[in-house]
Amino acid sequence: MKCQKCGANNANTHVKTVINGEFREYDLCSDCAKKMGYTNLFGDMQDEFSNFLGSFFGNALPVRTQATRCEFCGSTYSDIAKSGHVGCAHCYETFGDELQPLIRRIHGNTTHCGKNSRIADKSKSEKSPEEVKQDKIKKLRAELDKAVKEQNFEYAAELRDKIKESEA
Numbered sequence: 001m002k003c004q005k006c007g008a009n010n011a012n013t014h015v016k017t018v019i020n021g022e023f024r025e026y027d028l029c030s031d032c033a034k035k036m037g038y039t040n041l042f043g044d045m046q047d048e049f050s051n052f053l054g055s056f057f058g059n060a061l062p063v064r065t066q067a068t069r070c071e072f073c074g075s076t077y078s079d080i081a082k083s084g085h086v087g088c089a090h091c092y093e094t095f096g097d098e099l100q101p102l103i104r105r106i107h108g109n110t111t112h113c114g115k116n117s118r119i120a121d122k123s124k125s126e127k128s129p130e131e132v133k134q135d136k137i138k139k140l141r142a143e144l145d146k147a148v149k150e151q152n153f154e155y156a157a158e159l160r161d162k163i164k165e166s167e168a
Helices: 030-035 045-060 077-083 096-107 118-125 129-149 153-167
Strands: 013-019 022-028
Touching (some): 022 030, 129 153
Antiparallel strands (some): 013 022
């Protein structure tokens, strides 16, 4: 099949769009797809992700003037800032002062509150009724956003009404 834009090259990219309810499909060659802004979503994802994390580390705090190295893996804070990868578990102890604000900024917290965490279980039991209510509203809003994205408008209307009831 030939590219629908240039008509010269073989099409290797299939694009589907829905804009204002209008559905369109295109078969494009890689050159025309790039020109139109459609690129391989996963092509250089690992490098881009490393750069993304590296920007969090590099832009947040100045790099140490002394090249302190982790005793176990030999990484420096500069290495972590450039790559976005922490060398080993011991790096968190060696560079804890620098990493803690960054971890808080990226993840929103620096303590584990996963499924099996005692901290999470303790915090659940200590929540006030208002906090429980706000958590419920937050979950309903997230579900509402998902329903709207999936264009499930009937369910979205039900969720909207539940949110209004909860807020009252």
